[in-house]
Amino acid sequence: MPPGGGGRIRIGVGGWTYEPWRGAFYPDGLAHRRELEFASRKLTAIEINGTYYGSQKPASFIKWHDETPEDFVFSVKGSRFTTNRRELAEAGESIDRFFSSGVMHLGAKLGPILWQFMATKKFDLADFEGFLQRLPRSVEGRAVRHAVEVRHDSFRTPEFVALAREHGVAIVVAGDSVFPQIADPTAPFVYARIMGTAEGEALGYSAGALDRWVDRACQWSVGQVPDDLETAGPARPESTPRDVFLFVISGFKQRNPAAAMAMVGRVGRGA
Template identity: 70%
Template sequence: MAGKSGPFIRIGVGGWTFEPWRGTFYPEGLAQKRELEYAAGKLTSIEINGTYYGSQKPESFAKWHDETPDDFVFAMKGPRFATNRRVLAEAGSSIERFITSGITELKAKLGPINWQFMATKKFDPADFEAFLKLLPESHDGLKLRHAVEVRHDSFKVPEFAALARDYGVAIVTAADGEFPQIADLTAPFAYLRIMGTVEGEKLGYGRKALDQWAARAKLLAKGEVPGDLDSAGKKPGRGKAGDVFLYVISGHKVANPAAAMALIERVSG
């Protein structure tokens, strides 16, 4: 992470329950009920994936809050019931149910919400703006941060970046995978999901690639878009300095915690 007075760079993985991590990331014999506690001691953030598939209980969010360090932050996926629909303007009730489902039991540990769209969803400016209008700025006294993860090439246009910027919503930068990469800074924070870990690399990525991602994260924290990342327009321009959330996702998943820890070490130096 960055210094205590400046923007934070938070790095982690998706979820914490994954059987192949037992004995590779988690010590042999560690009780499953202590896996979150262990992971949160090694990483600085985790993206909760279960919220994409179904609602969680308020008691679960409260429990996760209590099992993690004071400076830990969770990101989470918004429910697919809100994003996997033909008319996004009709997502209001799904969004409201999710926001009021107990997520604020995470208190100060509530990080950005990632609204992920299917790869078949195309950019319809009017309908997408209608969706952005449905995203509440706060709930239960907590300011909410929203990000959108789009996976169709039609979004890779300046109009989409401008729309996200108008609403202060981050565009998730997907990297090292099959989805379009849009690195424009459109919110007071950056959200990245890197998907390129491979079998045969002890740390998931080679050292050069890890150094490169750490350098990119530091630039984004300063409000600068790295020149080697793609954007929606020809010139993504500068944003404001802000927190960076980076998650090592997919790829050779068994190595993702090792990659995340290697990145944390690099951005902390």
């Protein structure tokens, strides 16, 4: 929780199975089956990536729920078969199939659903509106939050920001990457994916860079908009607290858990 209150800040990494993390993040000799148990006690959220590539079994979601602390949260990446299509407005059946796969077994530990689009996907107002209209606001009586990660520069328009805001869908903030940065808050939460960890930094980022990302997260959580990130829509007064989900992905992946843990510690100290 940031100083003075505000939304909850959760910080983590993408996935938890990565061989180079053994000995660097996971202790030597830790059984593979206990990696999630270990990671979930060092971080406050994890992004499930396997759901992007194929359906998971309901038993897997139940197992992941049961292996993690009560206050832990997963974000879940939506299926590529939903987002990698020419006509997004026709994705309704695929969206329904995703939610019937067992993801709701995560219960209260279900965070935002991340819908990632290919870098070649261009912004088409009517088609993208059709997609957002098909995203359910609740499933099985539980509210569902959505975030969209767009990677083509054509999305950097006020029209896209207004559309996402109309539907209460968060635009993923791309940090330290080649993808377009659209840091306009459009939902009751902020979702950031940062990709700049480096091999030469023991914690993935320099201390100054870690402090800056934590400061941005704290600003988002109390309803402010960091002035050092790029936005695409008109400036508007902000004051509503927001939950924040920040994931360290890509970059020099071996350092990502260290960077995430360093930021979790800074948030815990009120940095």
